[in-house]
Amino acid sequence: MxxxxxxxxxxxxxxxxxxxxxxxxxxxxxxxxxxxxxxxxxxxxxxxxxxxxxxxxxxxxxxxxxxxxxxxxxxxxxxxxxxxxxxxxxxxxxxxxxxxxxxxxxxxxxxxxxxxxxxxxxxxxxxxxxxxxxxxxxxxxxxxxxxxxxxxxxxxxxxxxxxxxxxxxxxxxxxxxxxxxxxxxxxxxxAMMAEAVTLPLQLPEQVSDRIDRLALHPWLGLPLFFLAMLLLFQAVFWIGGPLQQGLTWLFDQLRQLALEPVAAQLPDFFHGLLLDGVYAGFVTVAAFVPLIVLFFFFMALVEDSGYLARAAFLTDALMAKLGLDGRSFVMVLMGFGCNVPAVMGTRMMRARPLRLLSMLVIPLSLCSARLQVFLFIVSAIFAPMQAPWVIFGFYLASFLTMIVTALLFRGRFKSSEPFVVELPPWRVPTLRQVAMRGWLEVRHFLSRATRFIVLGVIAIWLLTNLPLGAAPGSTDTLAGQLGTLFVPVLAPIGIDEKLAIALMFGFVAKEVMIGAFAVIYGMSGDALSQEFARSMDWVQAVSFMLFTLIYTPCISTIATIKTESKSAAFATLAVLWPLALAWLTSFVFYQGMRQILA
Amino acid sequence: MLHMKSKNHLLSELIPGQEALISAVHADEALHHRLAALGFRIGNRIQLMRRGRWAGPLHVRLGATDVMLRQTEADLISVSPQ
Structure with missing residues (x-):
């Protein structure tokens, strides 16, 4: 045959x-x-x-x-x-x-x-x-x-x-x-393989498998993952909180003992610009750096251990219902650190619609810059017992806005991207490795942030103090006039003209906002916190924070979205949609609460 | 020279813990390359480790490489259970 x-x-x-x-x-x-x-x-x-x-x-x-x-x-x-x-x-x-x-x-x-x-x-x-x-x-x-x-x-x-x-x-x-x-x-x-290379034919029943049996458990897997993330955040604040307070005290001492005597000789204008503008704005932001550093180090730890890839496995089925996949979830988690690298991370997706939908969702994740703003306001307005729960609530709100966005847009960005991803073995990250990765992230973040912070606080100080002779921060100043323009739009959601200025600059970089508070209110530290508590109630504060959470990605994120999507139209959508969602969310919350509490 | 072997199955039909040999990969070229790079090649041994909840992805092991893939992709791979 x-x-x-x-x-x-x-x-x-x-x-x-x-x-x-x-x-x-x-x-x-x-x-x-x-x-x-x-x-x-x-x-x-x-x-x-x-x-x-x-x-x-x-x-x-x-x-x-x-x-x-x-x-x-x-x-x-x-x-x-x-x-x-x-x-x-x-x-x-x-x-x-x-x-x-x-x-x-x-x-x-x-x-x-x-x-x-x-x-x-x-x-x-x-x-x-x-x-x-x-x-x-x-x-x-x-x-x-x-x-x-x-x-x-x-x-x-x-x-x-x-x-x-x-x-x-x-x-x-x-x-x-x-x-x-x-x-x-x-x-x-x-012959060479036989002589010179040893391949593990079948890895022995290893620790990795045993961890997976728990970490990827059908029922316990997801709750365990969220518990781990919760502990991570707790650890960040438990270690970072005291560091932040120490740093604030140190900056204050520096100002009183060293800077004030030197600057006393300067004309009023420059004295104000340098100390109340640049210095007050910058140190308010800088005090949060230990928290951010810790946050990035812990994220690097989770990523290098192989747990993030497991998160993709655990969440893929749910993400699929939103038109996304497990990798989108991992990018959202990375976005809690900083949105910019998370948006870049979508490169590993090949299907354009999936990438675009992920890029639309990622900027809604509560990044560390927004976290600084919330920590500042929450600690000023809420009791220490309530504060962690309020912050936790904002993380929930962040997830909710992403779910709403994905559900609304998944029809427009349909894709059938294959989901085939390597699951790395569990690793014990070495301290050096984590430190390296964490440091790279921190440096990236700081260079991005500082560029805008110094320029931002200078601009804000000038706006709140010019023209000469106007009472600083009053409605006579340039800032006051600008803020007044926004009142018709922002009054229905409980945001006054001073906070409107902060929002304007938060568009540049969210961490500029707390620097802006210091400059706009002309005070820093505890005095600023007390002024906050005096000038707004908790409904206004939450409405303001909801708006801050959602309203628009910072300039760096928008630029990254524009580069990655190669579409100005999509970048525009990525700015306008969150803006609309933010206003609606704050409006519903603020007016709803006013009705309930009336 | 020829002897009959067990019938072909889809990777998605394996039960957790079961091992099989890959007998065919029916993916388009781009995915075919990607799968091959991860070890999805004819003749390779594959083990289904577990399935994700709510029709989630499959966790498979190819030699020393662990991979997760969705049901849709697992349907493209024929295996002969061992």
Whole structure:
């Protein structure tokens, strides 16, 4: 019985053709010398029964992937009377080299140009007679999907098989010669691997598996993950809180003991600009740096341990319902540190709609800059017992806005991105590694933030003190006039003109806002907190914070979204949608609470 | 030379803990390359470790590499259980 082997690149419709030609008689069999099971079937060709084998799809006859080795070993070890080479006619230019490689084996061959229908639609025309003359083998155009050209293919295969003489010793020698180089390389690789490299064949039942059994537990996995994140935040504040207070005290001492005496000689204008503007604004922000540093270090710890990849596994099913996937969730978590690297992180997604939807959602995650603002206001307005719960509530609100956004926009950004992600083993992160990663993040963050903070607080001080002679921070100043412009829009959500100024500058970078409070109110430290508590009630404060949470990504994030999406229209959407959502959310909250509490 | 083997299954049909040999990958070219790079190649041994809750992703092990993939992608991979 003669044997035909079906050979071609993956996804040329080779298996579809095999099924068409052989009907349902195919079975899976094990071939000597070959490690895999291959489908084969008996077919009737020109009055004779022949056996047809479906070889694994390969890109290169001389390649060293497992599939490529399988094909070579089969050709070497088993007599093949005819090779049927399947090529996707639309991609003939890229696939023809494989045909030439196969031809050099010296075995009788037939070229089957599949997907003729698609090729025709794409304007690919093949002159089969000419191609056949060049190749020295019959060429048939067909479409396995629709069964077009199948009769002709069967006829040509039968003819070629009848013409094929027995594979004599000369042919065998040519085949061996063509493949001998590959055989030598394979053997040499195997010899070197055996001598010099030890591969873990099957890793012993390791700790990693045991941790996974708990961390990826169907019921406990997700609650455990959120518990771990909660503990992480607790640790950040437990360690960072005292550091922040210490730093505030230190900055205060520095001002009173060193700066005030020196600056006393300066004219009033510069004294105010330098101390009440630059210094007060900058140190209010700088006091939060220990918290931010800790936050990034802990995030690096979680990421390097392999827990973030587990989070993708745990949340993928839920994220899929929002039109996102597990990786989007990981990016949202990264966004809690800073939105900018999180937006960049969406690069690993290939489908554009999925990337865009992720980029629309990520800026809603409560980044560390916004956290500073909330910590400041919450500690001024709420009792110490309530404060952690209020902050926790804002994280919930952050998630809710993301869910709403994804649900609203998932129809517009539909995608069918494959989700195939490596799950790294659990690792104990080394201190050095975490410190390095954490430090890189911190430096990145600080350089971005400081650039805007110094310029921001100077601009705010000038706006709140000019024109000369106006009472600082009053409605006569430039800032006061600007703020008044916003009153019609912001009054319904309980935000006054002073906070409006802070919001304007928060657009540049959110951490500028607390620097702005210091400058706008002309005080810092405890005095500023007391002024806050005096000038607004908790409903106003929460409304203001909700607005701050959602209203618009900072300039760095917007610039990153614009670069990553390469679309000004999308970047505009990423600014306008949160702005609308912020106002609506604050409006509903503020007016609703006023109704309830009235 | 030929002997019958167990029938082909889809990767998504394995039960957690079960091992199989990959017998075919029916993905388009881009995904095919990506899967091959992660070890989804014909003849490779694969083990289903677990399934995510609410029809979540599958956690599989190929040699020393662990991979998670969705049901949709797991349906593209034929295996013969061992």
């Amino acid at each position: 003669k044997r035909i082997a079906l050979l071609g690149m993956p996804n040329t419709g080779k298996s579809t053709l095999f099924n068409r030609l052989t009907g349902s008689s195919a079975r899976v069999a094990n071939w000597a010398g070959v490690t895999v099971d291959l489908s084969s079937a008996k077919i009737l060709l020109g009055g004779h029964i022949a056996e047809m084998v479906d070889l694994p799809g390969i890109y290169d006859l001389h390649g060293f992937s497992d599939d490529e080795k399988v094909v070579r070993h089969l050709l070497e070890g088993h007599p093949i009377d005819l090779l049927a080479i399947v090529v996707n006619a639309t991609q003939i230019e890229r696939q023809l080299p494989l045909v030439l490689q196969v031809r050099s084996l010296g075995l009788p061959a037939v070229l089957l140009l599949n997907m003729a229908d698609e090729a025709k639609r794409n304007g690919v025309e093949v002159d089969c007679a000419r191609l056949a003359a060049h190749l020295g083998m019959p060429v048939v155009l067909l479409s396995a999907k629709y069964g077009l050209g199948q009769v002709e293919a069967m006829r040509v295969l039968a003819q070629a098989l009848a013409d094929a003489s027995d594979v004599g010793p000369a042919r065998r020698a040519q085949l061996q010669a063509v493949l001998s180089d590959d055989v030598r390389i394979e053997q040499e690789t195997a």
